[in-house]
Amino acid sequence: MTHEAGIPLGIRFKLLSDTAQDSAAQVVNEVVVGDYRDLDTLRRFAEGCDVITFDHEHVPTEHLRALEADGIPVRPGPEALVHAQDKGVMRARLAELGVPAPRNRIVSGPDDVAAFAAEGAAEGAPGSGFPVVLKTVRGGYDGKGVWVVRGAEDPIAAEPFKAGVPVLAEEKVDFARELAANVVRSPHGQAVAYPVVESVQVDGVCDTVIAPAPELAEDAALRAQEMALRIAHELGVVGHLAVELFETKDGRLLVNELAMRPHNSGHWTQDGAVTSQFANHVRAVLDLPLGDPRCREPWTVMANVLGGDYPDMYAAYLHCMARDPQLKIHMYGKDVKPGRKVGHVNVYGDDLADVRERAAHAAGYLRGTIAE
Known part of the structure; x- marks a missing residue:
């Protein structure tokens, strides 16, 4: 792309x-x-x-x-x-910058995980106690390299340490939803920010992205964009940066992950933005003027096509395209494996409920989980 x-x-x-x-x-x-x-x-x-x-x-x-x-x-x-690349390095640097994030630290074993959970519990500090999320500091993605420890005796607490790599412990955030702020920055410092989106996860994998995030207060959207732009500037990012965020039930925004490349949460921009994340990434890498990141339509919904039991793909295309002439299908040419991202669809319009239904139907039909 x-x-x-x-x-x-x-x-x-x-x-x-x-x-x-x-x-x-x-x-x-x-x-x-x-x-x-x-x-x-x-x-x-x-x-x-x-x-x-x-x-x-x-x-x-x-x-x-x-x-x-x-x-x-x-x-x-x-x-x-x-x-x-390294979640430990990322957490340490964001802490230096004062960027809000889940409570965290590097841990050395199950006993240390229990100690991390207990820290601050007596004072009622946010994020103290179990459950605790453990992450390998390098290599994890789409829920891989991530474990949720429910208590001090949970046997899964030992799993991350068997590989002999550093492990990051984090509080399990009681969030209202997940958001993503996508920005692009060029070598000479020009930067643009896309509308903040809602990212809906299913079993640790991105299922749906809604642009812009519904019912997100303007001040919260601006905070998220400013946070992403500041991170890009302070870290010296060139190209596309996705800042994945938790929106907590009390209105805080916490940084979950960073990605420095075109990102799944920005795939909607191919058809829903004036300039896609891919085009702006290319422009930034070559130090060309960046393009307009604004939405073309009031709503765009991206739904991932996950590997399943496919019916005949040609027949699936016929149905989806005939049912929705405005539908945009993007397949990756990957071998189909259960749960693997093998494509996505983009749908846009001025009625969010209609756009969500159309995207979900197309992605489900292409996967083979929806039959007409």
Whole structure:
């Protein structure tokens, strides 16, 4: 999708891909299949590149520093990207900046988890006591690398420590809903903010995104956008930044996660914004003027298509397109696996209930869980 956004600008892409079957490898002309964790592979790949960017955060930080030392522009740079790679680093830096977040600290084992839960309980501090959320500091996504510990004797408390990697403990926030503030920043400091969206999660996976977030007070929306813009500035982010937020029942906004790349919570912008997150990411990485992030319609709903038992895909397309001529379908060319994100749909209009129903129907029909 980033490649698609670059085509009208005549931008040529070179792709380092894990396999020739990856989504981008099916459309980009120049593909190198290799391991992004191998520095020699990265250096060979970088030859002839004007700038390097990413569609995930897992390239080792020290490798990116080596590429920069070789004179290759990396955007976002390793000093920014590490905050999306390492949850411990991210939490420490946001604390320095005074950015509100769930109560947290690095823990060393189940006894330390129990101690973290007990801290502040006597004073009634927010977020004290069980349950506690444990996260591996690197590598987790879509609910992977995350455990919820219900009590001091919960055997699951030992699971995260078996891998021998640092573990972050956080309070389990009693939130009203999840939001996302998406912003884009260029090397010379220009930045734009998209409308704040509501992100509906099912079993730890994003199911639906509503733009803009319904019934979000204007002052809260502005706080979320300003927080995201400040984080992008303070961390030196270049490109797209998604700040995932908890909106608590008492109206606070707490930062949950950061992502420095085009993000699932911004997929609605392909059809619902004047300039998509992908187009603005490309512009930022190349230090071009950024595009207008405003909504085209009063409401846009993105619904993820998750892997299931597919009926005939051609028949599914026929039904969905005939039922809703305004529907926009975006499939990724991925092998279908249960629960895997294999595509998304975007629907827009001026009636939120209608837009939500149309998006849910299309995503469910493409998955095979809704039959006409």
